[in-house]
Amino acid sequence: QSALTQPPSASGSPGQSVTISCTGTSRDFDNFNYVSWYQHRPGKAPKLMIYEVTKRPSGVPDRFSGSKSGNTASLTVSGLQAEDEADYYCSSSAGSYNYVFGTGTKVTVL
Amino acid sequence: QVQLVQSGAEVKKPGASVKISCRASGYTFTSYYMHWVRQAPGQGQAIEWMGITKAGGGITKYAQKFQGRVTMTSDTSTNTIYMELSSLRSEDTAVYYCARDGVGGNVFDYWGQGTPVTVSS
Numbered sequence: 001q002s003a004l005t006q007p008p009s010a011s012g013s014p015g016q017s018v019t020i021s022c023t024g025t026s027r028d029f030d031n032f033n034y035v036s037w038y039q040h041r042p043g044k045a046p047k048l049m050i051y052e053v054t055k056r057p058s059g060v061p062d063r064f065s066g067s068k069s070g071n072t073a074s075l076t077v078s079g080l081q082a083e084d085e086a087d088y089y090c091s092s093s094a095g096s097y098n099y100v101f102g103t104g105t106k107v108t109v110l
Numbered sequence: 111q112v113q114l115v116q117s118g119a120e121v122k123k124p125g126a127s128v129k130i131s132c133r134a135s136g137y138t139f140t141s142y143y144m145h146w147v148r149q150a151p152g153q154g155q156a157i158e159w160m161g162i163t164k165a166g167g168g169i170t171k172y173a174q175k176f177q178g179r180v181t182m183t184s185d186t187s188t189n190t191i192y193m194e195l196s197s198l199r200s201e202d203t204a205v206y207y208c209a210r211d212g213v214g215g216n217v218f219d220y221w222g223q224g225t226p227v228t229v230s231s
Contacts, residue, residue, distance in 0.1 A: 008153065044223075089156075104154065
């Protein structure tokens with residue numbers, strides 16, 4: 001099972017927006033509604049930011065939004081803040097009890 | 111609040127086994143499944159799903175890659191999930207995480223802090 005493809009890095013100035021892509025095959029997105037995104041800051045546990053493509057868990061700012069088109073899912077962070085600097089990983093369900101993650105994108109706030 | 115606390119870093123020799131624990135608190139332990147994933151060191155390394163187990167017993171599923179080498183168990187007396195990986199090789203050097211299976215599809219809603227495992231002779 002190959003990993004989902006993400007750009008290695010993305011950056012933006014405070015207040016700007018950044019969009020991270022996550023590309024796979026149709027097999028990787030077995031259930032097109034089951035895409036999630038995770039934020040991972042150094043030394044911290046990863047944190048769920050988006051699930052089921054567009055849903056935000058309680059406590060996640062609405063600056064974070066998700067979308068999907070074909071075999072590419074995207075995470076957009078609007079109004080970038082210094083605290084958003086982290087690695088971000090996408091994940092998809094590739095079938096029953098088969099999960100695949102992305103290669104990760106390092107977001108830098110300039 | 112939900113907390114998953116993992117055991118500390120491990121250094122193992124090739125061929126040995128490692129057993130990592132994940133102690134859960136802040137929710138009803140037996141109502142949720144737990145995933146195990148890992149991430150090898152280095153930029154661009156994807157997180158790799160290893161398997162899932164039901165706390166307190168029930169369905170346990172392993173990724174095909176780890177079949178025969180991984181065992182996931184739970185202890186309801188201590189609210190702890192264990193993951194044991196045997197026949198270690200250098201490629202198993204990674205940070206291992208437990209993550210709770212949340213409501214909905216493909217939801218890893220709470221994660222442990224990670225356990226670094228180094229396999230080296």
